[in-house]
Structures are given as C-alpha cells and as structure tokens.
Amino acid sequence: MRPRVGQVAVSVVLAAVVLLVAGTAWLAAPEPTDPAARARAIETTLRCPTCQATSVADSPAMAARQMRQVVEQQLRDGRTDDEIRAYFADRYGPWILLDPGSGGAAAIVWLLPGAVLLGGALLLVRRGRRAPMAPSPEARQDVQPRRRAAELGLLATMLVALLAPIPSALGSRAAGTSSSGGAPGASPSIADLEAWVAANPSDAEALTQLGDALLASGNLAEASGRYQSALAADPTAAGPKLGLAAILVESGRADVAAPLIDSVLAGKGRDADALLMKVLADAQLYGPSDARTHVDASRFLAAAGPDDPRRTTVEAILAGDASGPPPTEYPGTGSSNP
Amino acid sequence: MGAIGFAATFIGTGSALIGLVAALQAVRGRWQPEAATAAAIASAIGFAGAAAAMVAALLTHDFSVSYVAQVGSRSTPVLYTVASLWAALEGSILLWTLLLSLVTVAAARWLAGRAPDRRPVVLLVLLGLTAFFGVLLLGPGDPWRPVSPVPADGPGPNPLLAQHPLMAVHPPLLYLGFVGLAVPFALTVDGLWHHRLDQRWLSDATQATTAAWVPLTLGLVAGAWWSYAVLGWGGYWAWDPVENVALLPWLTATAFLHSAMVGRRTGGLLGWNVSLVGASFILTLVATLVTRSGVLQSVHAFTQSAIGPLLAGLVAASLIGTVGLAVLRLPPERAGSVGGPRGVAILANNLLLVTIAATVLAGTMFPLIVEAVDGSRVSVGAPYFERIVGPVGAVLLGLAAVGPSLPWGHWSDRVATRIVLPALAAGLGAAAAAGAGLGAGGVVGLAAACFSLAATVSALLRRARLRPLSIRRPGGLVAHLGLAVMAAAIVMAGAGRSDTDLNLRQGEQAEVAGHRIELLATAGGSPAGAMSLEASVLVDGTPLNPGPRLTVTPTSGRAFATPAVRPGPFGDVYLSLLDADPATGAVTIRVASYPFISWLWVGGGLLAFGGVIALLPRRRNARPLMEVASAEEVVGGPAEVPTGG
Numbered sequence: 010m011r012p013r014v015g016q017v018a019v020s021v022v023l024a025a026v027v028l029l030v031a032g033t034a035w036l037a038a039p040e041p042t043d044p045a046a047r048a049r050a051i052e053t054t055l056r057c058p059t060c061q062a063t064s065v066a067d068s069p070a071m072a073a074r075q076m077r078q079v080v081e082q083q084l085r086d087g088r089t090d091d092e093i094r095a096y097f098a099d100r101y102g103p104w105i106l107l108d109p110g111s112g113g114a115a116a117i118v119w120l121l122p123g124a125v126l127l128g129g130a131l132l133l134v135r136r137g138r139r140a141p142m143a144p145s146p147e148a149r150q151d152v153q154p155r156r157r158a159a160e161l162g163l164l165a166t167m168l169v170a171l172l173a174p175i176p177s178a179l180g181s182r183a184a185g186t187s188s189s190g191g192a193p194g195a196s197p198s199i200a201d202l203e204a205w206v207a208a209n210p211s212d213a214e215a216l217t218q219l220g221d222a223l224l225a226s227g228n229l230a231e232a233s234g235r236y237q238s239a240l241a242a243d244p245t246a247a248g249p250k251l252g253l254a255a256i257l258v259e260s261g262r263a264d265v266a267a268p269l270i271d272s273v274l275a276g277k278g279r280d281a282d283a284l285l286m287k288v289l290a291d292a293q294l295y296g297p298s299d300a301r302t303h304v305d306a307s308r309f310l311a312a313a314g315p316d317d318p319r320r321t322t323v324e325a326i327l328a329g330d331a332s333g334p335p336p337t338e339y340p341g342t343g344s345s346n347p
Numbered sequence: 348m349g350a351i352g353f354a355a356t357f358i359g360t361g362s363a364l365i366g367l368v369a370a371l372q373a374v375r376g377r378w379q380p381e382a383a384t385a386a387a388i389a390s391a392i393g394f395a396g397a398a399a400a401m402v403a404a405l406l407t408h409d410f411s412v413s414y415v416a417q418v419g420s421r422s423t424p425v426l427y428t429v430a431s432l433w434a435a436l437e438g439s440i441l442l443w444t445l446l447l448s449l450v451t452v453a454a455a456r457w458l459a460g461r462a463p464d465r466r467p468v469v470l471l472v473l474l475g476l477t478a479f480f481g482v483l484l485l486g487p488g489d490p491w492r493p494v495s496p497v498p499a500d501g502p503g504p505n506p507l508l509a510q511h512p513l514m515a516v517h518p519p520l521l522y523l524g525f526v527g528l529a530v531p532f533a534l535t536v537d538g539l540w541h542h543r544l545d546q547r548w549l550s551d552a553t554q555a556t557t558a559a560w561v562p563l564t565l566g567l568v569a570g571a572w573w574s575y576a577v578l579g580w581g582g583y584w585a586w587d588p589v590e591n592v593a594l595l596p597w598l599t600a601t602a603f604l605h606s607a608m609v610g611r612r613t614g615g616l617l618g619w620n621v622s623l624v625g626a627s628f629i630l631t632l633v634a635t636l637v638t639r640s641g642v643l644q645s646v647h648a649f650t651q652s653a654i655g656p657l658l659a660g661l662v663a664a665s666l667i668g669t670v671g672l673a674v675l676r677l678p679p680e681r682a683g684s685v686g687g688p689r690g691v692a693i694l695a696n697n698l699l700l701v702t703i704a705a706t707v708l709a710g711t712m713f714p715l716i717v718e719a720v721d722g723s724r725v726s727v728g729a730p731y732f733e734r735i736v737g738p739v740g741a742v743l744l745g746l747a748a749v750g751p752s753l754p755w756g757h758w759s760d761r762v763a764t765r766i767v768l769p770a771l772a773a774g775l776g777a778a779a780a781a782g783a784g785l786g787a788g789g790v791v792g793l794a795a796a797c798f799s800l801a802a803t804v805s806a807l808l809r810r811a812r813l814r815p816l817s818i819r820r821p822g823g824l825v826a827h828l829g830l831a832v833m834a835a836a837i838v839m840a841g842a843g844r845s846d847t848d849l850n851l852r853q854g855e856q857a858e859v860a861g862h863r864i865e866l867l868a869t870a871g872g873s874p875a876g877a878m879s880l881e882a883s884v885l886v887d888g889t890p891l892n893p894g895p896r897l898t899v900t901p902t903s904g905r906a907f908a909t910p911a912v913r914p915g916p917f918g919d920v921y922l923s924l925l926d927a928d929p930a931t932g933a934v935t936i937r938v939a940s941y942p943f944i945s946w947l948w949v950g951g952g953l954l955a956f957g958g959v960i961a962l963l964p965r966r967r968n969a970r971p972l973m974e975v976a977s978a979e980e981v982v983g984g985p986a987e988v989p990t991g992g
Contacts, residue, residue, distance in 0.1 A: 026770045030777045030794040054730050062587035064729060067580040069908040069925050069937065107728025109713065118713050118727060122706040122735050129698040163671035170663035171479075174656030312724075 048080050051090050054108045055080075055097055058311035064107055072307045075300075101308055199223065206235075213243035220252045229256050247273045247283065254286045263293035281317065284309035288323055349412040352400035353491040356441075359393025359448065360481030362386050366474040373467035374540075380466040384455040387470060390477055391448040398445045401438065401490065405431050411497045414438055414490035420503030427509035433518040434504035436639055436654070437490035442519065443635070444480040447526040451477060454530045454555070462551060468537035469530070476529055479661055487653035506898065510577045510909055517569040521593060524563025525631040528596055530555040531603075532628035535621055536669075539676045544617055552624055553607045554962065560600050561958040567597060568951030579908035579923045581844070581939050583947065586732045588643050591711040592634035595704055599627040602700040605693045612686045612755055618677055619697075625669040630704075632662045642715060688758055692750040699743045706735045737788060741795040744834050747827045748802035765805065772801035780842070789842030796838055799831035826957025832950030839943040840918075846939035848925065852932060856885075859938045862920050863887050869927060869934060880927050882934055886913050886920055895924040895936060918942040 052066035057073040065073045065080070076097070083093045097105045109115040202219040209215060216239035223232035233256050239249035250269045257266035267290050273283040288309050291302040306323050313320055366386025372378035401414065405428050410416045418431045418438065432438045451473040458466050484490070508514050531552040538544035538552075570590065571583035584590060603623035610616045637643065640655030685691060710727040717725050752765050776797030780790040807824050847859045856865035867883040867890070881896045896909040913920040919941045926935040 022766050022770050026773050026794070026798070029774055030791055054728075056726050056728060062585040062728060063578070063580050063582065067582055069579050069923050074925070102724065104724040104726050107726050108730040109710075109725055109727045114717065115713070115725070118709050118731065121709045122702050122739075125705040126698065126702045126739075129701065133694055133698065159675055160672075163668065163675065166671070167664040167668045170667055171660045174653075174660040 044081075044084055047090065048077070048084055051080050051084075051093055052077055054094065054106060056105050056107050058101060058105065058307050075304070100304075101311065104311075210238075211242045213239045213246050213249070216242065217246065217248035217252065220249060224252060224255065229259065232256060247280070251282055251286055254290070258286065258289050258293060261293070263290040266290050267294065281309060281312040281319075284312050285319055285323065348400055348404040348407070348409045349491045349493055352397050352404065352412070353485075353489075355393050355396035355400055356481065356484050356491065357393075359390045359397060359444070360478060360485055362390035362393055363448070363474050363478040363481050366390060366470065367478050370467055370471035370474055374471055380455075380463070380470060383467065383470040383474065384452075384459075387448065387451045387455055387474060387477075390474070390481075391445075391452045394441070394445040394448045394477075394481075397484075398432065398441055401432055401441060402429055405429065408500075410499070410501055411494055412490070413492035413494050416494045416498055416501050418504045419501040421500050423503045423509055426512060426515060427504060430508070430515045431504045433522075434508050436652075437484070437488045439518070439522075439639065440480060440483055440488045440654075441490060443522050443526065444477060444484060446519070446522050447473070447480060447529065448477050450523075450526050450530060454533070458551075462547060465534060465537045465551070468540055469533040472533035472536050473529060483654060483657060487657065506907060507577060510907075511573055513569050513573040513576065517566055517573050519566075520562045520569060521566030524559050524561075524566050525596065525634065527559025527562065528556065528600060528627050528631050530559065531624050532669075535624045536672065539621070539672045542676065542678065544621065544678065546611065546614070549607055549610050549620065552620075553604065553611075556600050556603055556607075556624070556627070557958050557961050560597070560604065561955050561962070563597050563600065564951065564955040564958065567593060568948060568955070571951070572948050575944070576912060577909060579910045581846070581910070581921050581923075581941060583944075586710075586729045588711045589638050591707045591732075592630075592637045595707060596627045596630040596634065598700050598704040598707070599623050599630060602697045602704075603627060605700075606697050609686045609690045609693050613690065615680070615685065618673070618680055621673055621677060623697075625673070629662065629665050629669065632658070632665060636662055637711075687755050688753040688762075689750065689755045692746055692753050696743065696746050696750065699739050699746070703736055703739055703743075706739075707732065737792070740834070741791055744795040744799045744831065747830055748799035751824055751827065752802065752806055765802070768805055769798045769802035773798035780838075783843060785838070785842035789838055792838035792842070793835065796831055796835035799827065800835065803828045803831055820960050820963065822957045822959075822961030824957070825960055826954050829950045829953030829955070829957060832946050832953060834950075836943050836946035836950060840941040840947065843918075843942040844939060846937055849936045849938055851934055851936060860920075860940045862938070862940070864922070864936070864938055866934060866936070869932060880924065880934075882922075882924050882927075882936065884911070884922060884936070886922075891922065895922040897924040897927060914945050916943075916945060919944050 049066050053064045055065040055076060057063050057065050057068035057070055057076070059070050059072045060068045063073075065076045067073075079097075080093055083096065088096075094106060103110075109118055111119055199219065199222045202215060202222060205215050206212065206219055216235050220232045220235035220239060223229075223235060233253065236249040236252040236256075239246060240253075243249075250273050254266040254269045254273075257263065257269070266286070270283055270286045270290060273280065274287065284305060287305045288302060291299065291305050295301050309323050310320060313323075363386070366383045366389075369378055369383040369386050370380070373380040373383055401412075403409075404412045404415050405419050406425070408415070408419055408421055410419060414435070414437050418434045419428065423431065433442045451470065454473060455466055455470060458469060503509065534548060534552045534555060535544070538548040570593070574585070574590075575581065575583040578585075600623075603620060606616055606620055606623060610620050636655070636658040640658060641652060642655060685694060710731055713727050714725050717723060748769055749766065752762060754762065773794040777790050777794040780793035783789075785793065803824055807821055807828065810821050810824065845860050849857050849859065849864060851857065851864070851866040853866055853868055856863055858864075863886070865885040867885060869880055869882050871878070871880045879896060879898045882894045884891050884894050891911045891913055893911060895911040898907045898909065908923040908925060910921055910923045912922075921939040921941060923937045923939075924934060925937055927933070
C-alpha cells in the first residue's frame with residue numbers, strides 16, 4: 010500500500026519537530042565550565058551517607074554538607090570529576106556512587122532496558138507481519154482432560170512454595186539468628202575451641218574464633234597469641250588483624266593498630282567491624298571531635314545495620330561524649346548478635 | 348483492649364478461612380456462592396473491629412499492647428496517633444488486611460449484579476489472600492502481644508511520619524490501590540480456569556483495574572507531595588526503592604488499561620492482557636515484600652522476621668500459579684489486526700511502559716542481588732533512572748498526545764491536520780526552554796510537554812464539539828491532560844530550580860531569586876525529647892507560618908529539616924533551616940525556588956480524575972463499547988468506527 014499524502018505530511022512535520030527540538034537542545038546544553046555547575050553535577054551522583062536515598066547535592070544533612078565542601082575543595086585543587094568520584098568511592102566504597110557505573114555486572118542494568126525495548130519492538134513487527142489466522146475453539150475442549158495431572162502438579166508446587174518458608178520462619182523465631190558458624194558449631198565454648206585447635210593447629214578461622222572468645226572473656230594476652238597464630242596460618246585474614254587491633258586500642262596503642270585496620274579496610278572498604286575499630290582508633294589518636302573521626306564514624310553508621318547495637322557507641326563518640334559507653338562489642342563478637 | 352483486638356483478628360481470619368472452604372465448594376458447584384459472600388462480610392466485620400480496637404488502643408494510650416508500645420506516645424497529636432495505625436509493620440499489615448477484606452465484599456456485591464457465575468473463583472482468590480494476611484496477623488505479625496511491665500509512655504511514631512497531614516491519606520490510598528488490583532487478577536484466574544477470557548472478562552477486568560488505578564495514582568501523587576513537603580530537600584521523587592516498587596504495579600496496570608482497548612476492538616492480545624493483569628497483581632505483592640521484610644536495610648535482615656520468608660512464599664506461589672495456569676489454560680492467540688494506527692500507538696505505549704517498569708525493577712533489585720551474591724553494597728540511584736526513564740518518558744508523552752487522535756480503522760488525511768498545532772506548540776516550548784536557559788533535558792522535556800498539552804486540549808475541544816459526551820467519555824483525554832501538566836511541571840521545576848544558602852542574623856534580610864527573605868526571630872523547644880528550632884521568616888514582607896524547622900533527635904542523632912513552603916501558581920519559595928548557631932542567633936537557611944511545581948499536584952489530580960470519569964456509569968441510551976466490539980467480531984474485522992478524539 011502506498012503511503013497517503015497525510016501520512017507523509019505527518020512524518021515530515023514530526024521529523025522536523027524532532028530535529029528542531031534536538032538542535033535547540035544541543036545548542037542549549039551548557040558547557041560544564043562554571044565551577045558551581047560542575048560541583049552540582051558531581052554532587053548529584055554521590056549518595057548522602059546518612060540519608061535514605063537523596064544525593065549529596067540535595068540533602069540538608071551535615072554529612073552531605075561536609076562532602077559538598079570536600080567536592081568544592083578538590084575542584085579548586087584542579088582534580089577531574091572522575092578523580093573526585095573515585096576519591097569518595099575509595100573512602101566509602103562503591104556504594105557512595107548513585108550511578109552504578111557501566112563495568113562488570115552493572116552492565117546488565119544498562120543493557121536490560123535496551124534489550125526489552127528492542128525485543129518488544131521485534132515481537133511487534135513480527136506480529137504485524139503474520140497473516141491473520143482463524144481461531145480454533147475446538148482446540149481448547151479436547152486438551153482439558155489431558156492437562157488434569159499437570160494442573161494438580163501446579164497446585165502442589167504452589168502449596169510447596171507457600172508452605173516451604175514456614176519451617177524457616179518458625180526456626181528464625183525459636184533460635185534467633187545464628188552466625189555463619191565455624192567448624193565446631195555456631196557459638197562454641199572456649200574449651201571446645203581449644204580442643205578443635207589442638208587437633209587442627211592451622212585452622213585460621215577456628216584460631217580467630219578462639220581469640221574472639223578469649224578477648225570477650227577479658228584474657229587479652231592469650232587472645233593476642235591466638236590471633237598471631239591465626240595470622241601466621243592465613244596472613245590475609247581480616248578477623249585476627251581486627252582482633253589484634255582491638256587489643257592494641259584497648260591498651261592505648263592506637264598508633265600501632267591504625268595500619269592493621271587500614272590494611273583490612275583496603276581489602277573490604279565498608280566492613281562495619283573494621284570501620285568501628287577505625288573510629289575507636291581515631292578517637293584515641295585525634296580526639297572525638299576531630300573531622301577524621303567524624304568522617305570515619307559516618308562511614309561506620311552508613312555501613313552498620315539499623316539495629317546494630319554498636320551504633321550507640323559510635324553515636325556517643327560523635328556527640329562528643331569522650332567517656333561514652335565502653336566499647337564492649339569487639340569486632341568478632343559483634344556480628345553474632347542479632 | 349489487646350484481648351478484644353486479638354479476638355476480632357481471630358474472627359476475621361477464621362471467617363476468611365471458612366469462606367475459603369465455602370468458595371471452594373462453590374467452585375465445585377456444591378454450595379451457593381452466597382455462603383462465601385456471607386463469610387467475606389463476617390471477615391470484613393472482624394478486621395474492621397480489629398482496626399477499630401487498635402485505633403482505640405492508640406487513642407487511649409494502652410501501652411500494654413505491643414504495637415501501641417512500639418509507635419504510640421502521649422505527646423503525639425490525635426491525627427498522627429490515628430495515622431500511627433500504619434506507621435509500622437504490624438499496623439500496616441492490619442490496614443492492608445482490612446482493606447483487602449472490604450474490597451472482597453465490594454467485589455462480591457459488584458459481581459452479584461454483573462456476572463454472578465464468576466463469584467466463586469474470585470472469592471476463592473480474594474478470601475485466600477485475606478486468610479494469608481490474617482494468619483500473618485495472628486502469628487509473626489501479631490500487633491496484640493501483651494507487654495509487661497506496661498510502659499508509662501512510648502517513643503511515638505517515626506518523627507518523619509508525624510509531620511504532615513498527607514501521611515493520613517497517602518498510605519491508605521496506596522494500599523487501597525494495591526489490594527484493588529487483586530480483583531482483576533481474581534477475575535483473570537476465573538477466566539483462565541473456566542475458559543472464558545471473553546469480552547465480558549475484559550470489560551470487568553478493565554473496570555476493576557480502573558477502580559484500583561484511581562486510588563493508586565492518588566496515593567503515589569500524595570506520597571510525592573508528602574516527600575516534597577516534609578523531607579526538606581525539595582524533591583518529590585528520590586528513586587528510593589520504597590517509591591520504585593510502588594510505581595511498578597502502576598506502570599503495568601496503566602499498560603493494561605491501554606492494551607485492553609485493543610482487546611475490546613479486535614479480540615486479540617489475550618495472552619498479553621492476561622500477563623499485564625497478572626504482573627500488576629504480583630508486583631503489588633513484591634512491593635509489600637520489599638518494603639515490609641527489612642530486605643532494604645540489608646539482605647541479611649530478611650530472615651530476622653518470619654514475615655519476609657512467608658511473603659516471599661506467597662510471591663513465589665502466585666507467580667508459579669499464574670504462569671502455570673496461563674500455560675495450561677490460555678487459549679491459542681487469535682492473530683489478527685492490531686487495530687489500525689491507534690492499535691499500533693497503543694502497542695508502542697505498552698512497550699515503553701513495560702521498558703520503564705523493567706528499568707525500575709532492574710535498578711531497584713540490582714543492589715539487593717549484588718549484596719546477596721558477594722556481600723558488597725552498590726547503589727543504583729537517580730542518575731541511572733533519570734537517564735533512561737527521561738527519554739523514554741518524553742517519547743511516551745508524545746504518543747499520549749497523538750494516540751487518541753489516531754483512527755482505529757484506516758488512515759484518514761483529516762488526522763494529518765491535527766498535528767500542526769501541537770507541532771507549533773512543541774517548537775514554542777523548546778524555544779521558551781532554551782530562552783530560559785533550562786538546558787538540553789529541559790528543552791526536550793518542555794517541547795514534549797507542550798506538544799502533549801496542545802494535542803490533548805485540542806482533542807478535548809473536538810470531542811466536546813462533535814458528539815455528546817455520553818457516548819465516548821473523555822476519561823482518557825483528561826488523564827492525558829493531567830500527564831502533560833505533570834510533565835510540564837516536572838521539567839520546569841527540575842530544570843528551572845535554583846537554591847542559595849543564606850546566613851542570616853536576627854533582623855537581617857536578603858534578596859534571593861526575586862524574593863526578599865527576612866529573619867525575624869528563632870524559637871527553640873524540646874517536644875518529645877527532641878531539640879527543635881523554628882525560624883520566623885518574612886517572605887516578601889508577609890510571615891511564613893509555620894516557619895522552617897530543624898529537629899534533632901538525640902536518640903538517633905539524626906536531624907530533620909522540616910521545610911516551610913510559600914506555594915504559588917508560578918512557583919514555590921521553599922525554605923529549609925540547615926544550621927543554627929545558638930550563641931549568636933544566626934541561622935543558615937537554604938532558599939530554593941521551584942517554578943510551577945504546584946501544577947504537579949494539579950496534574951496528578953487530573954490524572955486520577957480521568958480514571959473517575961471512565962468509571963462513571965454510562966447513560967442508558969449510549970451504546971456500550973463492548974457491543975461495538977462484538978459486532979466487529981461478527982463481521983470479521985474492525986469496522987470503521989468514527990472517533991471524535
């Protein structure tokens with residue numbers, strides 16, 4: 010069928026409008042030379058660490074205002090936009106970037122809408138081209154008995170899906186949450202661990218657990234020895250490093266603890282246990298009201314769960330209450346609390 | 348009060364379970380469906396009693412009830428005490444269950460006069476859902492657990508939820524929309540089960556979806572407005588996961604309201620329509636799962652309450668059941684005409700709406716999946732969503748403008764002349780946006796909004812002139828008008844916004860964005876243990892009451908900047924108190940201006956009003972659309988039906 014005059018006219022008018030609008034938009038696109046506009050462009054891609062989902066540009070929160078000052082400072086220092094984003098990602102983890110980036114798994118998020126759009130359009134075109142076919146009402150009658158069994162199976166599957174969570178739901182109410190659990194059970198006694206470690210002297214995880222248990226019971230000297238054995242067995246393990254750091258901070262040697270904590274943070278940037286140790290070390294090294302302490306404290310608050318009991322410790326430090334509640338939750342023991 | 352409430356909940360749940368058996372017997376043809384209806388009414392009375400008991404317990408500060416001890420407080424005003432019913436998990440489930448049981452009764456009565464033979468399966472599905480949530484309320488979500496010793500006072504609701512009266516309407520409207528979408532789903536299950544996905548089904552499912560779509564739309568707009576008026580950052584939509592999951596069912600339900608028109612014209616798109624109805628319902632369950640299971644705080648918080656896994660089971664069962672039933676019982680698709688240029692435009696609309704839904708779903712779920720897989724936390728936020736939804740939305744807006752003017756049958760050259768005026772308007776909009784320095788997004792957005800506005804207004808005028816409104820009501824056009832108004836407001840408020848942080852001492856004034864701001868005084872207070880500071884401000888010589896407020900709650904260490912807004916038809920002045928120096932009395936106030944933002948709420952109201960118009964009963968002498976469609980089926984193809992729009 011030849012296109013009608015009207016169709017041609019509509020197409021021409023629409024194309025002209027789209028071209029005009031696109032041209033105007035291209036001309037109207039502002040050059041990002043104005044520092045305030047550049048700062049805002051960066052700030053809209055950074056997450057305010059203490060808010061729900063707002064960006065640093067929009068949030069009235071204190072943490073966001075401090076981050077805006079950092080962005081402005083770094084722009085004055087001549088850093089590029091990407092360098093500034095990388096600086097924050099480095100300090101807070103990739104979570105701080107509202108834009109997921111396009112590398113790795115994040116590519117899926119970018120490709121999916123295009124795939125849906127393209128796939129759907131292809132389906133539509135194919136549908137449009139297919140010749141009309143007559144409906145076959147008799148087809149639906151004779152298949153019914155044969156599908157009886159399939160329908161019963163479907164019902165059974167639905168029931169299983171509906172009922173399957175009940176045991177786990179009951180379990181989670183009865184037992185509370187349990188930690189992932191090392192070899193000798195979820196929360197073993199010191200004696201059990203000693204026995205296990207005696208049989209498996211190079212099990213770094215069990216050694217760390219033993220260290221944690223000893224630390225919690227106040228036996229710092231023995232805990233330190235167990236952590237060092239654990240480190241000897243697995244020099245990259247984070248648990249014994251944090252345990253040692255806790256002992257060092259406890260004994261007033263935050264200066265020695267700091268590099269240990271930093272090496273853990275370099276591996277996993279937003280680990281709440283490590284960040285807590287960092288805050289405690291900062292408070293000892295620089296004092297509770299220092300900006301460095303506050304930055305690390307807000308990183309911890311962002312990383313910790315909302316019900317994390319250790320929040321109160323850090324919030325007390327932030328509030329300038331240097332005496333504060335004592336940090337009774339040590340790194341290894343904190344995660345086993347519900 | 349706790350015992351009464353628990354008893355009422357028990358009666359509601361028990362009646363729903365009895366009704367479930369009665370509905371099953373009715374499906375098998377052994378009992379009359381009236382038995383199941385009676386049980387549904389008893390269930391609704393039970394849950395209404397439970398909700399009333401909870402409100403009474405909240406109002407009388409009965410802290411022996413665990414939910415009251417959790418969200419109640421003697422210092423909370425009455426309005427927010429009542430609204431505390433939906434301020435936390437257990438109360439929200441109670442409200443949800445109450446609305447579900449009321450909707451069940453309404454659906455049974457509606458179908459009694461319309462399609463009585465469809466009641467058994469519909470009641471089976473709806474009572475099954477009610478019973479599920481009732482069991483949640485009796486078990487893991489029990490709000491009536493006794494507290495001992497009884498506390499003298501409670502912490503009150505989340506302070507953010509007790510700031511603005513919109514909190515009293517936003518959650519109930521949203522929930523009503525959510526549970527309402529279960530009705531078209533139940534009708535679809537009946538259609539699949541009894542092999543009657545006919546025009547009657549399509550017409551009923553469309554009506555039921557529209558009835559749910561209106562409160563859902565209003566609930567979303569009210570939520571955006573609340574967020575603008577309370578959160579203090581001037582935004583109304585943060586692409587927060589909680590907002591995103593509420594938008595998802597709206598997108599698919601809107602797509603269905605459009606694709607159903609093609610179905611009614613041509614009898615085609617059966618599988619697609621079933622999918623959209625099923626997806627809309629399951630997405631409402633996903634929304635409940637995501638917002639109510641703690642999964643957003645951390646994937647690992649998911650199993651801490653039994654509610655999350657149970658809801659996940661419900662989602663899985665619904666998904667398996669719907670897909671399985673569709674595979675087994677969906678009749679073979681009638682491939683035929685898609686309904687001419689109008690049908691093609693509607694299919695394109697569906698494609699774009701589903702693309703937006705897929706984008707929002709992927710962006711919301713991606714961080715959760717990453718955290719579950721390797722424990723690391725990533726963000727997918729506004730920059731991602733805006734970059735994809737913006738352009739797709741602009742094209743959608745253009746389609747909404749031309750779609751209603753396209754013919755169902757064959758092309759006519761008359762249509763071509765209808766595009767001239769909107770095209771001129773788009774050019775003007777682009778020029779205006781460029782002149783105002785709104786940037787590239789602003790130019791494209793305003794051009795699309797003006798195009799849509801002009802096309803819709805002229806279509807409405809044509810409709811009013813050409814034919815009596817009783818035959819084809821302009822519900823769709825009014826909704827499109829609302830959409831265009833919203834789009835214009837979003838573009839102008841977003842691209843034209845400006846803000847300045849002012850440092851003012853008492854008695855000082857400053858001129859910002861054409862407005863004179865003067866700080867009169869500051870007054871502090873400590874309501875409910877929080878430290879609060881309010882600034883008295885003159886904007887252009889008249890006082891702003893109440894003024895912007897900064898509240899710091901020592902327990903959480905969080906600060907809330909409650910803004911003060913001077914609304915106007917051409918733009919709002921929006922003040923947030925950021926900081927105060929108690930020593931000097933100086934304050935930092937952010938003064939922001941959002942041009943034309945009030946029109947966002949007006950447009951949202953128009954959008955929902957379009958749905959209301961579509962629901963109004965037809966005049967008796969008007970020929971229902973369904974008959975037109977069945978007449979077309981007899982002659983074997985879509986007749987040329989002149990459309991005024």
